[in-house]
Amino acid sequence: MTRFDVDIEFGYASGFEVICRWDDPIEPRITVLLGASGSGKTSVLRCLAGLERPHRGHIRFAEEVWFDAARGIHLPPDRRHVGVLFQDYALFPHLTVERNLGFGAHGLSRQAAGARVAELLEMFRLTGLERRLPGELSGGQQQRVALARAVFRRPRILFLDEPLSAVDRPTGEELREELGALIRTLGIPSYIVSHDRADALTLADRTVLFDEGRIIQSGSTQEVFDAPLTPAAARLVGVDTVVMGRIASVEAGLARVVIGGCDVRAAAPAGVGHDAALCIRAEDVVIARHDVADSSVMNQWPAVVRSETMQGAFVRVGLDCGFKLSALVTRDAWRRLGLKPGDRAWAIVKAASIRALPRG
Numbered sequence: 001m002t003r004f005d006v007d008i009e010f011g012y013a014s015g016f017e018v019i020c021r022w023d024d025p026i027e028p029r030i031t032v033l034l035g036a037s038g039s040g041k042t043s044v045l046r047c048l049a050g051l052e053r054p055h056r057g058h059i060r061f062a063e064e065v066w067f068d069a070a071r072g073i074h075l076p077p078d079r080r081h082v083g084v085l086f087q088d089y090a091l092f093p094h095l096t097v098e099r100n101l102g103f104g105a106h107g108l109s110r111q112a113a114g115a116r117v118a119e120l121l122e123m124f125r126l127t128g129l130e131r132r133l134p135g136e137l138s139g140g141q142q143q144r145v146a147l148a149r150a151v152f153r154r155p156r157i158l159f160l161d162e163p164l165s166a167v168d169r170p171t172g173e174e175l176r177e178e179l180g181a182l183i184r185t186l187g188i189p190s191y192i193v194s195h196d197r198a199d200a201l202t203l204a205d206r207t208v209l210f211d212e213g214r215i216i217q218s219g220s221t222q223e224v225f226d227a228p229l230t231p232a233a234a235r236l237v238g239v240d241t242v243v244m245g246r247i248a249s250v251e252a253g254l255a256r257v258v259i260g261g262c263d264v265r266a267a268a269p270a271g272v273g274h275d276a277a278l279c280i281r282a283e284d285v286v287i288a289r290h291d292v293a294d295s296s297v298m299n300q301w302p303a304v305v306r307s308e309t310m311q312g313a314f315v316r317v318g319l320d321c322g323f324k325l326s327a328l329v330t331r332d333a334w335r336r337l338g339l340k341p342g343d344r345a346w347a348i349v350k351a352a353s354i355r356a357l358p359r360g
Contacts, residue, residue: 002025002026003024003060003062004023004026004060004061004062004157004189005059005060005061006020006021006022006044006058007021007058007059008044008047008054008056008057008058008059008067009057010044010052010054010055011055016040017213018040018213018214020040020044020047021215022208022215022218024206026061026062028189030183030190030191030192030203030204030205031204031207032193032199032200032203032204032207032221033191033192033193033194033208033210034194034195034197034200034207034210035209035210035236036236037195039210039211039212039213040210040212041193041210042161042162044210047067048066048082048159048191049077049080049159050067050077050079050080050082051084053074054067054069055069056069057069058070061080061156061157064080066080078153080157081153081154081156081157082155082156082157083152083153083155083158083188084150084158085147085150085158085159085163086146086161087161087162087165089142089143089145089146090146091134091142093133093134094133095133095134096133097121097131097132097137097145098117098130100134100145100149101120101121101145103149103152104152104153105117105152116152120148120152123185124144124145124148124182125144126145126148140175143163143175143178144178144182147182147183155188156188156189157190158186158188158189158191159191160190160192160193162193163179164176164179164194164196164199165195165196172198176198176199176203179203180202197237197238200224200225201221201225204221205221206218206219207220207225209224209236209237211232211233211236216229216233217229217230217233225238227355228357230277230357231244231277231279231357234277234279234357239279239280239281240326241278241279241280241323241324241325241326242277242279242280243277243278243280243323243324244277244278244359245259245278246273246274246275246276247268247270247274247276249272250268253267253268254268254298254351255267255268255270257276259322259323260322261322262322262323264278264354265298265299265354266278267351267354267355267356268356269357274359275358275359276356276359277356277357278354278357279356280353280354281353282316282328283328284349284350284354285325285326285327285347285348285349286327286348287303287317287319287327287329287346287348288337288345288348289337289339291346292348298350299347299348299349299350299354300346300347301321301325301346301347302345302346303321303325303345303347304319304320304342304343304345305317305318305339305340305341305342305343305345306318306319306320306324306341307341308334308339308340310331313330313331314329314330314331315328315331315334316328317334317339319345319347321347327347
């Protein structure tokens with residue numbers, strides 16, 4: 001199987017350094033590079049595309065060497081045969097759709113260029129828009145033009161830098177679905193840089209997590225989101241509460257972890273005396289007015305309601321249990337509870353729902 005072999009280091013004058021090492025099979029799938037702003041993911045994408053030059057290391061695509069610092073090799077983007085879709089789409093505002101698409105036709109005959117433009121207009125459902133300027137197009141139409149232009153030269157790999165960050169959330173949800181369908185139709189290995197985990201959950205076959213210039217976890221998207229390996233990874237995939245505690249005892253594989261004066265039961269990640277990070281998803285927290293007489297519920301903590309925030313059909317509730325805890329409940333459930341900030345309640349979480357990690 002051909003592989004994408006990356007081992008690079010890229011530094012900034014500020015002292016921030018990006019180190020990226022991975023060895024990926026080259027397959028027609030979508031990989032999302034997910035991380036907060038400033039985590040290094042865009043720098044990596046630009047190095048892969050040939051738009052930046054790493055300081056050390058190598059990049060090999062199948063049998064080709066795209067970059068090798070020791071040997072002085074640095075192929076430009078056109079020789080790597082890659083397509084790049086920029087964050088703002090980078091369409092030329094004074095050129096029509098047709099001319100934007102044909103901008104990369106250098107070296108082709110007029111007939112070949114025209115045939116390719118016609119093919120892309122049909123493939124990307126742009127027929128009838130040939131004479132329009134980018135400012136006369138909807139967001140979805142602009143995205144299709146930019147993606148069609150990126151694949152004009154039939155690239156072997158596609159790089160997309162935050163393709164949905166410039167649009168509002170409702171528009172982004174619509175465009176995300178369309179973008180995923182278009183990429184899968186193309187059948188090109190694609191790497192998407194994003195800070196939005198919805199992009200990974202919706203689009204990605206594989207997810208690579210970046211934090212402070214390093215890859216901290218990679219794998220299938222389901223695996224990465226279901227089983228984060230570090231507290232930083234847990235925060236990136238949307239675990240709402242990540243708190244540190246000390247393991248006071250372990251019995252039958254179940255640890256008693258002390259946090260802020262509370263005892264928390266969870267699967268033991270280490271032995272007595274070690275620190276542990278407890279990851280609790282908001283949707284796994286049940287709020288009650290009274291404690292529950294249920295032996296299967298291992299964690300029940302008296303709590304004070306700190307805040308309530310409406311989020312569509314749900315309410316995000318901030319609780320103080322001796323540590324800060326976030327819960328997500330339906331509006332109807334919250335109305336029936338009749339609670340408000342300042343009220344006392346109980347927070348209930350099953351031990352099996354808590355992911356405990358060694359301190360990292």
